[in-house]
Amino acid sequence: MKLHELGEFGLINRLRRYAVVDPDQVVVGVGDDAAVLRAPSSKLMLLTTDTLIEHADFELDFCDFFSLGWKALAINLSDVAAMGGIPRAAVINLFLPPTLEVEDVDKIYQGLQSIAEEYHLSLVGGDMTFSQQLGISIAVTGETCSERYVLRSGACVGDVIAVTGDLGAAAVGLRILQSGVETTERWEVYPVARFWRPQPRLHQAQVLQQKLSLHSLIDVSDGLASDMLKLCQASNVGCQLEVGKLPFHPHTDYWAGKLGIALEEVMLQGGEDFELLFTFPADEQKILADLNISVTVIGKIIPPQQGCWQVYKDGKKISLENRGYDHFRAQS
Amino acid sequence: MKLHELGEFGLINRLRRYAVVDPDQVVVGVGDDAAVLRAPSSKLMLLTTDTLIEHADFELDFCDFFSLGWKALAINLSDVAAMGGIPRAAVINLFLPPTLEVEDVDKIYQGLQSIAEEYHLSLVGGDMTFSQQLGISIAVTGETCSERYVLRSGACVGDVIAVTGDLGAAAVGLRILQSGVETTERWEVYPVARFWRPQPRLHQAQVLQQKLSLHSLIDVSDGLASDMLKLCQASNVGCQLEVGKLPFHPHTDYWAGKLGIALEEVMLQGGEDFELLFTFPADEQKILADLNISVTVIGKIIPPQQGCWQVYKDGKKISLENRGYDHFRAQS
Structure with a gap:
């Protein structure tokens, strides 16, 4: 089935099944105006975002839909790792050609769900819009372990x-x-x-x-x-x-x-x-x-x-x- | 000047001037792998995201670049308002046709900066990628005042x-x-x-x-x-x-x-x-x-x-x- 046959609200309902919710972290997940999350246990939180757009960042010839979802989330989690942090929750923005098959959107979400579960991340909402190019843009919140984080600016001579x-x-x-x-x-x-x-x-x-x-x-x-x-x-x-x-x-x-x-x-x-x-x-x-x-x-x-x-x-x-x-x- | 003449890293450096940083909220802003923010003073935080894509959500004939930046952030802040919350920080994803004028990207950022300052929101990072269609996708974190938030699911007969x-x-x-x-x-x-x-x-x-x-x-x-x-x-x-x-x-x-x-x-x-x-x-x-x-x-x-x-x-x-x-x- 093509996306334009299912419609936006049909698709949103269909994709709810892929939500990943850690009840210790998520008070309100998908379905309201914003997600409600428990604040980090440390006093510092992290926020990062990354985007993958067809033709700019990937070609579907060389990447299956599951991997596209996986990779879009992986690059965000890598940014959290690069601060020495722990990821907590993500919101997903999808840019979808209306003629895309609904099953292919499922596969993107299966990739997202799979890596989210592996790294104990909650998927708590998002947005979708039609676009000529397929794309996915994700924002991830995380926390630092204790009060520490590691910047790229701290290298010292002799390191x-x-x-x-x-x-x-x-x-x-x-x-x-x-x-x-x-x-x-x-x-x-x-x-x-x-x-x-x-x-x-x-x-x-x-x-x-x-x-x-x-x-x-x-x-x-x-x-x-x-x-x-x-x-x-x-x-x-x-x-x-x-x-x-x-x-x-x-x-x-x-x-x-x-x-x-x-x-x-x-x-x-x-x-x-x-x-x-x-x-x-x-x-x-x-x-x-x-x-x-x-x-x-x-x-x-x-x-x-x-x-x-x-x-x-x-x-x-x-x-x-x-x-x-x-x-x-x-x-x- | 066209974007492709300036290049990605030139544009990132140029746009740093529009960062909005509340030092009470932001420990590390634009420029590292992730932003580091102070955790909410209440125990609950909000996370929401929205996207505007050319032809799907707007036509440039009817919307100037400043207003596009303003509106993209306004719709996210409206989601925070609709939970009874207070916005804190945003990350901005831009989808830019390479032939776009750099000055028009400036105007988008001036719109973002203007509304961020008006509503005391910090702009702490983002990502950009080229795309056939102009687009902007934003994620906003916020906090609830005290432990309360207001859902759409609480209406009672007689209200x-x-x-x-x-x-x-x-x-x-x-x-x-x-x-x-x-x-x-x-x-x-x-x-x-x-x-x-x-x-x-x-x-x-x-x-x-x-x-x-x-x-x-x-x-x-x-x-x-x-x-x-x-x-x-x-x-x-x-x-x-x-x-x-x-x-x-x-x-x-x-x-x-x-x-x-x-x-x-x-x-x-x-x-x-x-x-x-x-x-x-x-x-x-x-x-x-x-x-x-x-x-x-x-x-x-x-x-x-x-x-x-x-x-x-x-x-x-x-x-x-x-x-x-x-x-x-x-x-x-």
Whole structure:
């Protein structure tokens, strides 16, 4: 059935089934003028928002509807993780072409519901409107654990730079999809899974915050180089990234080779990995071994007048540059 | 200058000047992964979201850029008013055609800034993406005064139904703009001002909540009939609206006559007035005279099995029907 056959109010009623409500958090959920939530137990709350629009941020050829819902919420939860916070509730705005199938809207909501349940987030309302392009815009509230939060502006000269998980997988995953390579089961291809269903590093952020004196924290959304430069600019410091130490998954390496992609380039510029990039005092490095989460030291913070560099094993240095995506220029 | 000439990051830097920050509320505003806000002083917080998309919700022919920013935020603040709450912070998502003039984006933000300052709201972040259609999607957090909030589901048989301000103005205003009637200064035309720059009834909601035992509260966004029916459905009651008592502004009447519009029809079905529709115990009617805000009693709540009616002075009754706008059906 097409959306225009069901109508706006029919659709709203249909989508109520996907509400996710934690009764400890939600006093009034979907259905009134605004949701009523219990205030954070700490004295600080977080608020963030992100949008995915067809043709600008995704192509349906390369992303199924379930994954679109998942990913739209994941990028918001990653922002909460990048503050060292805990997500609580979300409102969802959908932009829907009237000829879209109702079942496809169901799938978007199944993706939203699935990640909301996995990360203990309540879905408490939203809005929908027709649009030529499919899109989804989400706002998430969260809270900080105790009175602490971690900004991107706290890096200090001498800090160690580290990153969770591995890099470059999502960009390689997209290129696998674009290349039309046939695989028996796309889900079994690691980079594709990383592109389709990013995992916000909420648990890792909590562990890091509890065990280390985190000085700065940002998520790798636009690409390691871009996000590292943002962190350095906000903290007024320079950096030295050791390219040889950047972590990658063997399947990312395999597929990059198969498709003729420079692995180093996608690790530095690829983006959408939604890993955590952070800095902490050098004397806490020994703690890393006991963290029980995947973390790799990839460089150090240097004085701002020394600049931002990617360095190689042979001592070669190249100025760190942001060659990430710019929405508006890319479309000109 | 066109947006694609400035670029995404250039635009973000340019728009920072429009941030509105109440230091009592905002710990970290624009520029990190998420905003950090002080938690509500009451134990309850509100969260709501609304969207305006070109062609679906507005046409630029009939709405200037400043008013678009104003209106997008006003409809969210009206939702907070309709819960009896106080707005605190907003995040803004913009959907921008890359060929849009940068100065027009400035005007949207000037509208946002203007209403944010007027209603003591902080603008703490957002996201932007390119899109074929211009659009704006906003999420607002708020708090309740004390532990109280007012739902649409609390109406009781015997309650008086009342509405703030006057009805039908916004719909007549849009028709004035569509008709191409030349006026010396459009801003001097009352219905046009009501359409272009709606005023959320936040102050009125506070007064009503303090002085009356409000049983139910909703804002008139889709039209009196539509919103009254939603209130009745949520409360499981019927209603009797006295058409002869519906409040209108003399300029709305004048322009409706001039354009051949049935005033009664736009008051019942027109929408976008963003007045407050509420019910309270009949024995509190005498309090209304001392409220010092514009309020009109327009009917009463009756048992659900008696239905929902619009009644006339001569005793004629017509079943109350929602002939408001349905996004998806309207576009089929």
